[in-house]
Amino acid sequence: MKTKIIQISAGKGPAECEYVVAKVLRIFLLELISNKIDYTILNRETGIENGTIQSVSIQLKGNHLADFLKNWLGTIQWIGTSTFRKFHKRKNWFVGCFEVDEIPAFVGNTILEKDIQFQAIRSSGAGGQHVNKVSSAIRAKHLKTGIQVLVMDSRSQHQNKKIAIKRLQEKLEEFTLDEAKEQLKNQWENHQALERGNPVRVFKGTDFNVVKKDKSFKSKRNKLKNDLRKQLE
Template structure:
């Protein structure tokens, strides 16, 4: 949650009422509050001008759209101010020293209710104010690759793929396998590439990119020693053909015979495709399909996503560099998260978040308990860049 609600006794409430403000854990800083006040004043001014026909006909459409854009923020800010005023009134009530215990108990309940409402409002305000990433609504291409740790890394790659697939099912997104490479035993994955289609896929999963570390005792470990393995996750927004246009002259396409499991036909025909984008040097290989044309189509989809992400990173570099002074980039070169099985612990190192529900998270059902705090923190930080 954006705002944690302190558990308090009636003595604690009385102490708050005499020594400090009840609203001490708000995320609305004085600077942000001033910005919200300016937005509120701008909203009221536009509303007055529109209501009293003070605008030229040529300005009406622009003003109406601007008013519509500001309305939700204005409403949320009004609710926030009302809640903070309610807290102030509660503080005045508690300042009276001869309150009965039952009155203080009611005050405690009201305090917790108001703080809970403030937490929800603040979360919504940050979502409204944060700079919008045009790629957030897009579908995404997920790549998982095993890193250090041999078989254990491959097994963990498989675990992570199941986690994301289950999360996609819960969100009613479409999961389309593009390619995968299994390890020798067939239990783990060396790498897997998936297209996840749906609304706001990239917006929810973009902070999953990076190095994920697992600490656990392998089934083959007779001494009970904990092994550490890593995998890399890349989440790429899926652009349309309009977003990224690739000329045939910019492509070098090599055909070759597929290797590994896949049946006699796959391994005896030149159906595998290696596609190189000459201007950027990006390379994508695809061999899972029997059809050369299908492998080309899949390779082009992944290549288009990689080019789009490359251009997107360039345009956002200034904002990202500012934000990275406080948090990581989230790219695949950084260790972003640790999954510790003996302690049932998952730690996200970018925001120092630790939760003790590893199985719940790896099942996909609890992944949002990690994603939401990450998303809220990154959005909060983005407000500092403006």
């Protein structure tokens, strides 16, 4: 399974664009579920108005992510009347869907023992007169991040080692998600790079019905024929 981080952003757009982000997010999540793609919302910046979202970052995990994202990455257009300024003349609103750089991920990936430094130490605390005579406790340190855990749950060194690997995995996943949230909080490039032309998705009306692109190019061909006919007359 592959992992990607996606950001849906209103850029510097007004409250209407933040309204669109909230609506698009719901559709995006429903499509993730129907395509059996796991997701985690890493960061969500609320908009000015109630129920709106300025920016949201989502971590995706699954197969064929590139194929799924072909229909999402880029500019998304909504055609509709402002829900906040009913007499506003503008009818076209744009938001962006971007793939962002991902930090080294430990989420869902089993860490290798070669990346862990183990140290056997004597257990301390309650346990009778024999507890300190055997070095059964294990300190495990992840070499790449410096994160470490100390396990003394069992009198078995082997068992404590297994527990240490599991707990180290959990701490690394938590560390990874925290790092991703911080990275995405500070990533404003996408808010500035929102392109208003050539949308990959177009929605219309308050129900956000999908406007399908005409892939037959029939209307374009007819226009070319008419132009050619006029030139020959």
